[in-house]
Amino acid sequence: MSKIRVRFAPSPTGYLHLGSLRTALYDYVYARKMGGTFVLRIEDTDQTRLVEDSVDNLITSLATLGIDYDEGPHKDGGFGPYFQSQRLPLYMKHALELIEKGHAYHCFCSKETLDQMREEQVGTHNNMKYDGRCSRLSKDEVTARLLNGEPHVIRMKVPKHQSFVFDDIIRGRVDIESDLIDDQVIIKSDGFPTYHLAAVVDDHYMEITDVIRGEEWLSSTPKHIFLHESLGWTPPHWVHLPLLLGTDRSKMSKRQGDVAVESYLSKGYLKEAIINFVALLGWHPAGDKEIFSLEEMISEFDFAHVNKAGAIFDVTKLDWMNGQYIRSLPLEYIADCSRTYFLEAGFDISDHGKYLKVVDKSRNYVSILSLITDYAAKFYIFPKIKETDKDFLTSASSQKVLSYFCDRLRIKYNWTKDELAELVSKGIEELEIKGKQYYQPLNLALWGETSGPDIPTALDILGTEETIKRFQAIMK
RNA sequence: GACCCCAUCGUCUAUCGGUUAGGACUCCAGAUUUUCAUUCUGGCAAGAGGGGUUCAAUUCCCCUUGGGGUCGCCA
Secondary structure (H helix, E strand, O other): OOEEEEEEOOOOOOOEHHHHHHHHHHHHHHHHOOOEEEEEEEOOHHHOOOOOOOHHHHHHHHHHHOOOOOOOEOOOOOOOEHHHHHHHHHHHHHHHHHHHOOOOOEEEOEEEHHHHHHHHHHHOOOOOOOOOHHHHHHHHHHHHHHHHOOEEEEOOOOOOOOOEEEEOOOEEEEEEHHHHOOOOOEEOOOOEEOOOHHHHHHHHHHHOOEEEEEHHHHHHHHHHHHHHHOOOOOEEEEEEEOEEEOOOEOOOOOOOOOOOOHHHHHHHHHHHHHHHHHOOOOOOOOOOOOOOOOHHHHOOOOOOEEEEOOOOOHHHHHHHHHHHHHHHHHHHHHHHHHHHHHHHHHOOOOHHHHHHHHHHHHHHHOOOOOHHHHHHHHHHHHOOHHHHHHHHOOOHHHHHHHHHHHHHHHHHHHHOHHHHHHHHHHHHHHHOOOHHHHHHHHHHHHOOOOOOOOOOHHHHHOOHHHHHHHHOOOOO
């Protein structure tokens, strides 16, 4: 058996779709698992949809996520170029070869003609397809019109009364009648190939063994098989993944909300969580394990455990999983990922020791990292005391608590967390007051709110100086 | 409309003929916590319907229903 070669073949439309990410992930994991090669190929055959910088974006996003390709742009593996726009002559050559063999033909029908044809077919109890009129043109007429410079495309000529049968790795046997298949355009009037031709030609020349793609391609697979066979090639294995669905159960798309991986990344979803979560949409490892790394996925991945049914992308569980990662990944790493949000909020995080403590405490309160500053703010922003709380804070009892702490804290500069814990528990004994009378003024003075982190941790993070400053601000 | 694919808690899923149908998210309750968050414990919640095959069907087959995909000179 030959070595596995798989490809991820996005079209550069500006961002990495969550569904594409999952496909890329399965490609990557499968290649790693099998000791195969993962190829990145850019399908930029639609000149009308080119988005500037999107290829760089895509490559950056994949790199950020840790999904490395073995061959592709900037990584020549001897099968390049990896941009379809740079392989045009190859597609044309095979399109002409197909014409020669009688498997394709020139078509001169205008857009208007085609629109009208479709309109006439609406309501018919049939599949809508091209009626094949140009396939019946005489050779002489074709030559004449070509010479005359008439705009034209090349269409595949699908045989009648035949059936295309193939075995999908996930779905098993699929059988489709050739009469249902349209004479699909393979070369557009601008000379560019359509997806169908380009993908088939490239898959062949790049020696792709397994085509892993979304289920939306299932019904056009016969066209691809037809092209492979007409060209005398052996088709690859087909692996059609279940679709990623929006909450309305339809194919996940931009208009249902965020589908760009980049936007999840910038909102503060960790790559570990995104990958873990997306992987689970359609696949699951043995047992009840739900949190796993890319490495673990590689060792356990198997198409036999990929589902057939589409999966709804429910962000609620992603939030939970992201929270799990925020809390369990190394503190320095989380601090690193959070930095940008703190800077955006304008917090002075030059004191790295304090910053780490803040992150360590705050990470318990968020499931999306961009929101970490909501909680962390209390450690960086001086509290505003509400008018309604002032009476309580200036009461003799409250003042006693605050001055108790100011007095003790002033003794030295460096308090350990244990010492602070001891101080706090000793304080409530020595002052002989109830919990509420004790903690309420401290919380209010510290944050302007009645709740907050436990006091020893709070004082440890804030530091002696800042703590005293906050207390003194409301002491008479 | 035609064709193709699919069908277990609200959601992601386990089960590859015999289970009290398991786990996770969400939600609810309790414990821990001065409070909040975290964490822990417990609870609610599912085999679309109808036929077969079988000693036995969620599991295999068929039909119905439901959902999705495709039907572009887009991928």
